[in-house]
Amino acid sequence: MTAVALSADENAAVVRLEQKLMDAQSALKSAHAYYEGEQRLRQLGLAVPPSLQQFLTVVNWPRMAADGVEERLDIEGFRFPGVDEADEDLWRIWQDNNLDEESQLAHLDALIYGRSYICVGANEDDEATPLVTVESPFELVHETDPRSRRASAALRLYDERDGRATRGTLYLPDATVWLFWSGSAGRWVDVDRDDHRMGVVPVVPVVNRARTANRAGVSELKDVIPLTDAAARSLTNLQLAQETHSVPQRFVLGAAAGDFVDQNGQPLTKWEAYFSSVWTLANEQAKVGQLPSADLKNLTETVEHYARLASGVTALPPNYFGLAADDAASADAIRSREARLVKRCERKQTAWSGSWEQAMRLVLYVATGDEDASARRLQTLWRDPATPTRAQQADAVVKLAQAGILPREGAWDDLKYSPARQERLREQFRRQDELDPVGAVTRLVGQQA
Numbered sequence: 001m002t003a004v005a006l007s008a009d010e011n012a013a014v015v016r017l018e019q020k021l022m023d024a025q026s027a028l029k030s031a032h033a034y035y036e037g038e039q040r041l042r043q044l045g046l047a048v049p050p051s052l053q054q055f056l057t058v059v060n061w062p063r064m065a066a067d068g069v070e071e072r073l074d075i076e077g078f079r080f081p082g083v084d085e086a087d088e089d090l091w092r093i094w095q096d097n098n099l100d101e102e103s104q105l106a107h108l109d110a111l112i113y114g115r116s117y118i119c120v121g122a123n124e125d126d127e128a129t130p131l132v133t134v135e136s137p138f139e140l141v142h143e144t145d146p147r148s149r150r151a152s153a154a155l156r157l158y159d160e161r162d163g164r165a166t167r168g169t170l171y172l173p174d175a176t177v178w179l180f181w182s183g184s185a186g187r188w189v190d191v192d193r194d195d196h197r198m199g200v201v202p203v204v205p206v207v208n209r210a211r212t213a214n215r216a217g218v219s220e221l222k223d224v225i226p227l228t229d230a231a232a233r234s235l236t237n238l239q240l241a242q243e244t245h246s247v248p249q250r251f252v253l254g255a256a257a258g259d260f261v262d263q264n265g266q267p268l269t270k271w272e273a274y275f276s277s278v279w280t281l282a283n284e285q286a287k288v289g290q291l292p293s294a295d296l297k298n299l300t301e302t303v304e305h306y307a308r309l310a311s312g313v314t315a316l317p318p319n320y321f322g323l324a325a326d327d328a329a330s331a332d333a334i335r336s337r338e339a340r341l342v343k344r345c346e347r348k349q350t351a352w353s354g355s356w357e358q359a360m361r362l363v364l365y366v367a368t369g370d371e372d373a374s375a376r377r378l379q380t381l382w383r384d385p386a387t388p389t390r391a392q393q394a395d396a397v398v399k400l401a402q403a404g405i406l407p408r409e410g411a412w413d414d415l416k417y418s419p420a421r422q423e424r425l426r427e428q429f430r431r432q433d434e435l436d437p438v439g440a441v442t443r444l445v446g447q448q449a
Contacts, residue, residue, distance in 0.1 A: 003182060003189035010177065013143075014170055014188050017155035021141040028113050028138055031219045034062040034228065035112050057235040059303075061228045061321070062221040065314040066111040069220065072345045072385035073107050073352075075099075078360050081377040084413075093363055097132040106134040107352070110208045113137045114217030117154070118204040118355065120362040121176065122194070130366040132359065142171075142205055144215045150358070154203040171203045202362055206355045208348075223313040231306040238299040253287040315340040338386065345385035353380035 006014065033039040037060040077086025078094075094100070109116035117135040135156060142154040153172055157165035168179035168188065178192040196202070207217040261267055307321040317337035318324075357378045364372050397414045400406040406414065408429075412422050 003180060003191055006177070006179075006188060006190050010170060010172070010190075011188070013153050013172070014155060014168070014179070017141050017143065017153065017170075018157065020143075021139075021155065021157060024137065024141065027219075031062075031112050031114075031221055034221055034225055035060075035066060037063065039228075057232060057239055059228060059231050059235060061224050061231070061307075061310050061314075064316065064320060065224045065310075066108060066220055068314065068316045068320060068341065069345055069348065070104065070108045070111055072342075072383075073104075073348060074383040075103055075356065075380060076383050077381040078357070079379045079381055080374050081379070086381055090360055090363070093129050093132070093367070096126075096129045099132060099134075102132075102134045103356075106206050107348075109134075109136060110206045110217065110352070111220040114208050114219045116206045117142070118206060118359040119156075119171075120202045120204070120359055120366060122196075122366055128367060130363045132363060140203070142201070142203055144205075149215065151201040151203050151205060154201055171201045173199050173201055176202065198362075198365060200362070202366075204355050204359045204362070206352055208351075210351065220314075224310050227306050227310045227313070231303055231310075234299055234302045234306065238296060238303070241296055241299060250288065250290050253289070315344045317341065335386070342386045349380070349382045349385070353382075356380050 005011075030039070037058050039058065075094075078090045079086050106116045106118060113136075115137050117137070117140045119133045119135055119140075121131045123129050123131040139158050140154060140156040142151040144150070145152040151171070153170070155168060155170055157168040159165060159167040164181065166181045168181075170177040170179060174195065174197050176194045176196065177190050179188045180191045181187075182189045205217075207215065208220055209218040210216075211218075304323060307323055308318060310316075311318045311321055311323070319337070357375075357380055360378055361372070361375045364375050393415065397406065397411045400414070401408070401411045409422065412425065417425070
């Protein structure tokens with residue numbers, strides 16, 4: 001491994017980006033802890049005695065807030081302008097890079113941390129299939145060009161040893177530089193580079209809730225975290241109250257220690273004293289009584305109140321939080337409850353389409369070495385984030401076909417039939433027409449009408 005010193009500009013970029021990556025770690029770790037349900041009340045500064053640690057309860061609404069949106073974000077292809085179908089070559093590259101699965105990770109990380117990254121590069125094993133990977137914001141950070149709004153530089157650090165990353169990759173508009181931390185020299189050195197001269201950084205950020213004043217993104221968990229902490233405190237109080245006040249409390253007045261012994265004069269265990277002999281004392285002066293149990297409804301109602309507030313800020317229907325719906329479980333009621341969630345998912349699709357389209361344009365450039373002008377209007381095809389039933393889909397398609405708006409094969413496209421299945425249907429209709437020529441003519445006349 002031959003090490004070469006970085007240029008002054010490259011070294012300055014590494015220093016800036018490394019500091020930016022370190023500054024982001026605290027917020028990223030906090031979001032990670034909330035998503036994984038590892039954020040405990042003791043981290044909130046509450047004095048919980050060690051003996052009561054077992055009652056600490058965390059309700060993982062942050063995971064629900066992220067997963068509830070991500071589950072409805074599925075890419076089905078990319079389409080060039082003027083073409084009705086998804087491009088087969090781009091979809092081949094997509095699947096060769098396992099992006100059916102990896103894209104879900106990019107979307108989920110963007111929701112949790114506010115951003116994730118797509119990296120595009122040459123594939124040494126297959127020149128016709130560029131390498132596309134998704135990367136974590138824990139390892140990768142970028143700077144944004146204030147004019148183009150695209151990444152002007154990016155840095156990925158990894159292979160951590162003794163609390164410090166030892167390897168890295170610097171992405172620049174005209175070169176990708178592989179780095180190694182030289183402990184003896186106390187600096188990063190260049191061990192390899194690819195002078196690709198693309199004029200664009202081959203890293204595309206997927207940013208959640210970008211704003212003109214904040215292009216770095218905001219975590220989808222931000223609004224629900226305070227409600228999660230409040231609900232966790234109420235649930236912990238509920239756990240404690242359940243142990244101490246949810247059952248009637250019994251008491252004994254006027255009893256002596258000698259009243260709590262068995263027939264051999266041996267002291268009874270606490271459980272034996274509590275459940276049996278205490279209530280049959282021979283001491284006439286002793287009095288046994290019972291205090292009523294506490295009503296814990298106020299605590300359960302408090303948790304339900306927080307759940308409804310969480311439903312409001314996340315756009316997730318109340319039943320996602322275990323709350324009974326106020327309306328009947330009809331199809332219209334389900335669609336009404338999901339309206340905000342569906343619209344939020346559509347907004348994500350619009351925002352993230354640009355990131356994936358930019359990544360696919362890089363893929364085409366790496367694969368061919370040329371910039372395809374038509375790719376500037378590339379369109380991302382997403383699965384419908386709503387949850388229509390199959391019967392509803394079929395009914396809508398049938399009505400369009402009957403009205404003459406859709407031909408038969410257009411109906412198949414709307415029903416998402418695969419090309420293989422459509423070909424089988426064509427063959428089945430051909431055989432049917434051969435057996436029933438009169439019916440074939442009737443159907444043809446009906447379609448032309």
